[in-house]
Amino acid sequence: MTERLPLFPLNTVLYPGLVMPLVVFEERYRRLVADLLAQPEDQPRRFGVLAIRDGREVAPVRENDRPAGPLDGFGTVTGDPLEAIHRIGCVADVASIREQPGGRYELLVTGTTRFRLESVDAGGAYLVGETETIEEQQGVGAGALASAVEQAFRSYQKRLAGAREATLNGEQELPEDPRVLSYLVAAAAVLPAPVKQELLACPDTAQRLGRELDLLRRENSLLAWHPTLPATDLTRQAFSPN
Structure with a gap:
């Protein structure tokens, strides 16, 4: 099954079944949470969590960004985001969202299913990916x-x-x-x-x-x-x- 998901790169790995608290303070991810809150209540609030490769940070690219190599001086990816994040991640279902002073959010999420990232749209406020669900096989023994x-x-x-x-x-x-x-x-x-x-x-x-x-x-x-x-x-x- 394929699904288009907002992406939340982290310096950690989320697993199916793992309950994870998140504090969201960066503007681009505050926009992501605001968009989730704006969805109809009967629509699931979910995004994809992908681990960042060592030494990288991920950010969308703006058309008016200055030219740069794969990393700018702040360690932010300004080239292909697929070079900075792992391709296999986990879907996070949002259990609760609490808005805090200063525009921050506190989230509680649960990992559900693994996915493979097929492509990334970096044209918006935050990354959005085309993902394919990975079905878990038990294997031998x-x-x-x-x-x-x-x-x-x-x-x-x-x-x-x-x-x-x-x-x-x-x-x-x-x-x-x-x-x-x-x-x-x-x-x-x-x-x-x-x-x-x-x-x-x-x-x-x-x-x-x-x-x-x-x-x-x-x-x-x-x-x-x-x-x-x-x-x-x-x-x-x-x-x-x-």
Whole structure:
């Protein structure tokens, strides 16, 4: 299925099922939110989230912009936006919008489905893309891999809690669905943005789980040797099974 979506490039990766708060303060994205608010109430408020490639920022090009190379002095893309953003992203459904003083907005969104960006229209206030939905395939051996990933992830959480001298409040309930588990682990693990993007782009659930199992085993080994490595709190990730 194809769909024309407003695009919201971010320095992070959104996954299906992940609940993400956003604070919108840049003018072009305030325009995006204002346009969403202007839609009829029975029309879904949604946009596409795409991760920005390292060292890039994305902005529409104006006809009267001064000529420049791929990046201007402020790090803003003035050439082809497709060079600055990853092509596989996630649709964000807007759960709530709150307007704040100064024209800012606070959004709460939930990732729903993955998409592939086919083309970009940069002629408006913000980027708009032609997107194609990516249907999730389970792949071979997803069930067995999910069990192994769950075990490795629980060990990972405990090692991180030990590194932070924190205490886990009981054993976290993890989803039984291999697909949902794969996205939860991808969202919760402390990994570089390119690796998180790689996990989003995996062609099926089994390949994502297999990659996560390798990563978790590596991280558990590193934490065993270096128990004081810094890490963020992985026990409070907001996640929806939808």
